[in-house]
Amino acid sequence: MEYTLPEQFEEFADARKAGFLRVKGLKEQGHKVAGIFCTFTPTEILDAAGFVSVSLCGMSDETIPAAESHLPKNMCPLIKSSYGFALTDKCPYTYFSDLIVGETTCDGKKKMYEMLNDIKPTYILHLPQGYDSDPVTVWTAELRRFIQYLEEHFDVTITDDMLREAARKRNEQRRTHLKLMELQKQTPPPLGGMQMYATMEGVGFVFTHEERIAKLNALRESVEANADTSAFAGAKRIMVTGCPIGGVLGKTVKAIEQSGGVVVCFENCSGIKAAYQMVDTEAEDIVKAIAERYLQIGCSVMTPNKERMKMIPKFVEEFKVDGIVEVDLQACTPYCVETFKVKQLADQLNIPYLAVETDYSQSDSGQLATRMEAFLEML
Amino acid sequence: MNYYIGIDIGSTCAKTVVMDENKTILHRLLQPTGWSSVDTAQAIHEKLEALGVDFAQAKVVATGYGRISVPYADKCVTEITCHGRGTCFVYGSENLTVIDIGGQDTKLISVENGMVKDFIMNDKCSAGTGRFLEVMANTLGLRPEELCQLAASGGGISISSMCTVFAESEVISLIGRGEAKENIAYAVVDSIVKKVASQAGRLTLGKTVCLTGGLCEFDYLCESLSKKLGVSVNTNPDGRYAGAIGAALSAMNIRK
Numbered sequence A: 001m002e003y004t005l006p007e008q009f010e011e012f013a014d015a016r017k018a019g020f021l022r023v024k025g026l027k028e029q030g031h032k033v034a035g036i037f038c039t040f041t042p043t044e045i046l047d048a049a050g051f052v053s054v055s056l057c058g059m060s061d062e063t064i065p066a067a068e069s070h071l072p073k074n075m076c077p078l079i080k081s082s083y084g085f086a087l088t089d090k091c092p093y094t095y096f097s098d099l100i101v102g103e104t105t106c107d108g109k110k111k112m113y114e115m116l117n118d119i120k121p122t123y124i125l126h127l128p129q130g131y132d133s134d135p136v137t138v139w140t141a142e143l144r145r146f147i148q149y150l151e152e153h154f155d156v157t158i159t160d161d162m163l164r165e166a167a168r169k170r171n172e173q174r175r176t177h178l179k180l181m182e183l184q185k186q187t188p189p190p191l192g193g194m195q196m197y198a199t200m201e202g203v204g205f206v207f208t209h210e211e212r213i214a215k216l217n218a219l220r221e222s223v224e225a226n227a228d229t230s231a232f233a234g235a236k237r238i239m240v241t242g243c244p245i246g247g248v249l250g251k252t253v254k255a256i257e258q259s260g261g262v263v264v265c266f267e268n269c270s271g272i273k274a275a276y277q278m279v280d281t282e283a284e285d286i287v288k289a290i291a292e293r294y295l296q297i298g299c300s301v302m303t304p305n306k307e308r309m310k311m312i313p314k315f316v317e318e319f320k321v322d323g324i325v326e327v328d329l330q331a332c333t334p335y336c337v338e339t340f341k342v343k344q345l346a347d348q349l350n351i352p353y354l355a356v357e358t359d360y361s362q363s364d365s366g367q368l369a370t371r372m373e374a375f376l377e378m379l
Numbered sequence B: 001m002n003y004y005i006g007i008d009i010g011s012t013c014a015k016t017v018v019m020d021e022n023k024t025i026l027h028r029l030l031q032p033t034g035w036s037s038v039d040t041a042q043a044i045h046e047k048l049e050a051l052g053v054d055f056a057q058a059k060v061v062a063t064g065y066g067r068i069s070v071p072y073a074d075k076c077v078t079e080i081t082c083h084g085r086g087t088c089f090v091y092g093s094e095n096l097t098v099i100d101i102g103g104q105d106t107k108l109i110s111v112e113n114g115m116v117k118d119f120i121m122n123d124k125c126s127a128g129t130g131r132f133l134e135v136m137a138n139t140l141g142l143r144p145e146e147l148c149q150l151a152a153s154g155g156g157i158s159i160s161s162m163c164t165v166f167a168e169s170e171v172i173s174l175i176g177r178g179e180a181k182e183n184i185a186y187a188v189v190d191s192i193v194k195k196v197a198s199q200a201g202r203l204t205l206g207k208t209v210c211l212t213g214g215l216c217e218f219d220y221l222c223e224s225l226s227k228k229l230g231v232s233v234n235t236n237p238d239g240r241y242a243g244a245i246g247a248a249l250s251a252m253n254i255r256k
């Protein structure tokens, strides 16, 4: 099958061109591409249906002005950026995706998905918003509805065995990823948070199971063999928590690491938050087992967010954390509201806590650097 | 003789303090920061030399948002740490809460046993800062200190917008409506006080609350802040030098 490139392809920078050609290649090999936005997306189901899942979360302010022609200004930059990429055909994965999968997480994303559906077919999974109302039944039914949708629209059959196999593989990826992240438990940690984050991001763009495992293992082995731990000797050990931070790393993580700190644990999506819960692959009902696994993710869109309140103390202890920095994206109601509770929790743990709210612009980078520096001076 | 120099380059004013080894303050300098922090730092260097400060015998710590622009500084320390330290020195207490209303940002710092325990700084927004006061004073054709004096005799109205730009147009329409100047001035101070108080709600206030920064000599502001917070807010003429004093004290910790 022939796939066409976007009209303005020739104007793109080389890296972007390469991205487009790579995804075009994937499609030409017969892969279907699913664009996803969230850690709650049940990737096992997409795997079983033969999709390659790629995160479409926008991490740069490049497309925000375009997005603001449809979306309000005072809105989470991740949502605006993601929508902007879809609108302007600048993201190869969005452009070539056969399907976008979204969940009813925060209000901003929910409403954005409705509009996204006019650009690309977007399927919405209705995620329960808490644990008190039998979420497993609801979420399992949602997953079954999704399976049925994929079977009907993409001419595939998804059997329990395929789901089990996919879950086994995803578990293995999670375990391998976890092992890499757990290297940071050492004192001093072998890697800076910036480096660790880069590896986590990189893995998201390796598409086969075998390649992903190989890459994660190779990374871990090379760190174990070559780590110069003296780089972070004596550095204060920081946990970063809050919203997805791929778009604000420089202003936050880098600033921390330039001020005598080292990020040992990312309690964010794409960090440890989504890596330590496994699917019970032996369970009788595999769809239910997958549903149960995802409901353990401690994200603030859940009410109340008990899992996060359990996870933070656990990782503070395991990673010997000296201070917690919460990085939230501007206008993210779920996380910004929850800072109050996280602060209370940090007080109980007797761990200093700093919360900052930021967006994808550079206008507050000096101010943020001062806050990070002052926080580290305080530790 | 050794000199310990603290230079606090804020967004509007640069404050410099020179101490000797007995922590006696030998010199205080105050000047506008102007467009270039580097030029300001140079000017400070020249002034200090003229005052007889021997830089060969000096340790220099720079703080404030322009701290990286002081080429001759031995060290940079953030204004949070310096304000905490300096305020303790000025008030002779190790346990206090600092409210620093600066040109571009407002910080609240809680200090326990002489160490910064927690702090809050406004996100990028000039509500409740010196800049906000300055813009509003300009609109009213007053100097900031005049605005604060006038506010004491006003009352009755409030500004609803926290954003400087919107608040400015609110002030303009109040002027247009013929509202008395003192009432508008009152509303401006009230808005700053409310904003600071709402930030303070996120921090446990200690028994001693001290106002630092350029606005700490404005009695009326201090009074209304005390009322709103329900504690008496202390001021001191050295309050605006708190950051520089803290920096000079930090300079004493630099090993030769």
Ligand code: SF4
Pocket (backbone or CB within 6 Å): A037, A038, A039, A040, A105, A106, A242, A243, A244, A269, A297, A299, A300, A301
């Ligand atoms: S923070 Fe929550 S809503 Fe956002 S990607 Fe992660 S799990 Fe999804």
Ligand code: SF4
Pocket (backbone or CB within 6 Å): A076, A077, A078, A079, A105, A106, A107, A108, A109, A243, A244, A301, A329, A331, A332, A333, A334, A335
């Ligand atoms: S960061 Fe917050 S507002 Fe933005 S998409 Fe995630 S949950 Fe929604």
